[in-house]
Amino acid sequence: MKRFLPDTIFARLFLLVLMAIMISHAMTFVLLLAFFGERQNRPPDGRRPPSVAAPGQPAPPPRARPFARQPDMIIAGYAVRTPPPGFWISVASQLFALTLAALFGARMLARPIQRLGHAAAELGTDLNRPPIAETGTAEARQAARVFNQMQQRIRQSVEERGRFLAAVSHDLRTPLTRMKLRVERLQDDAARDKLREDIAEMAAMLNATLNYLRDEASAEPWQMMNVTALLESMVEDAVDAGEDVAVSGHAQPLLTRPVALRRCLSNLLQNALRYGHSAKIDIVDTDALLQIEIRDAGPGIPEEQMQAVFEPFVRLENSRNRSTGGVGLGLAIAREAATQCGGTLTLENAPGGGLLARLALKRGR
Structure with a gap:
């Protein structure tokens, strides 16, 4: 049913x-x-019983029947x-x-x-969507009014957080710049080099954190985008840098958020090259869904930690460490960008080894 x-x-x-x-x-x-x-109440032969009159009395007239015929x-x-x-x-x-x-x-x-x-x-994907029309019954109008008020408060909260992030970015970059200048005056080369590494790591963590928080509040408009051309250009840049990358398949133009999609694919590709040393990209396009699969040749991820790696600042001891330059935000940013595009990002260990990242994007909104 x-x-x-x-x-x-x-x-x-x-x-x-x-x-x-x-x-x-x-x-x-x-x-x-x-x-x-x-x-x-007829006898078995189907005929009506005859009307019998009392002795010495005339026969009664026939009784009126509701049906004039059988x-x-x-x-x-x-x-x-x-x-x-x-x-x-x-x-x-x-x-x-x-x-x-x-x-x-x-x-x-x-x-x-x-x-x-x-x-x-x-x-969940568009805080700037138009408010609901407050029409209909009294209950429907009240529900629409409360929902619009909730949306307005969330938007104000996100805007306030953006202003806070801008202030924090300015306040933290200033002392980092002073530290860089003072480090150059040190006479001890070993101490100077260590301080340079610490300052660079602090700057990288600051940039990654601010970018992650800004991406959550993104209000990028939806546009038609040539996903095949985007992936081919990313692969060409990686090949020019000496990386082992290949792409196969073709996709029709997709209605999406171009900056968010580029950020998602870029983080996934960098993650594959950093920890798997190679990447193979497959494009599977249908009328309802566009899937982009990025497979590396690394050791993969333990099944019990498959979901944990999407959390901010989570790194695996064996492969995600500070020496590689990661701060544990790449997959978190990629998943947030995929959500902004109306898609889903999943990870799984490939049968032949390596990690398989699958980005599924719905066609239409």
């Missing part, structure tokens, strides 16, 4: 009203039988004459009209909740 009519508020309301209509018509038909049918059918012991065609036309027209009214009524009652559900789903 769910294959043809999903379990929604609209479906439940429609089925409830339709059931009430069918029951009312069935009861009407039963009442017609009770009041307009003739109870059958009944058309026997239902539950009642002799029923088939109603005229107009009766069935009337019943069918009433049933059709009531079913149509139930259909539109259920849709009208369910539409505000459906609209609220769609808006909540879009809010």
Whole structure:
């Protein structure tokens, strides 16, 4: 049943009203039988028993019968004459009209909740989406009003955090710059080199953290993008840098957020080259879904830590360490960028070895 009519508020309301209509018509038909049918008490041969008069009295006149002719059918012991065609036309027209009214009524009652559900789903990827129209019943208007207020507060909170990040970025970069200048004045070469490494690491962590927090508040507009050209240009740049990278497949233009998609693919490719030393990119395009798979030749990730690596500042001891330059934000930024594009990012260990990162992007919004 769910294959043809999903379990929604609209479906439940429609089925409830339709059931009430069918029951009312069935009861009407039963009442017609009770009041307009003739109870059958005939002998086995089907003839009526003759009327017998008392001795010395005239025979009584024949009793009036509700049917002037033989009944058309026997239902539950009642002799029923088939109603005229107009009766069935009337019943069918009433049933059709009531079913149509139930259909539109259920849709009208369910539409505000459906609209609220769609808006909540879009809010996770677009804080600047238009507010919900405050129309409909009093309850629907109140729910839309509360949702719009919640969206406005979230947007204000994100904007305030952006201003805070800008201030923190400025305040932290200033002392780092002074530290760099003072380090150059040191006479001890070994101490100077160590301090340079510490300052560079602090700057890298600061940049990665600020970029991650800024990406969460991104409000990039949706545009059509040639994903194949983007991947081919990234592969060409990597090959020019001496990396082992290859791409196969082709994709039709996709409606997405170009900057977020580029950031996601760039982090995945860098992650594969850093820890797997090679990358093979496969593009699988269908009418409903675009999948981009990036496979490396590294040791992979233990199954129990497959989800943990998506958390900020989480690194694996064997392969993710400070000497490689990572701060544990690459996969977290990639997953956040994939969400902004309306897609999903998953990891799995490839059967022949290595890690397989799969980015799935839905076509259309």
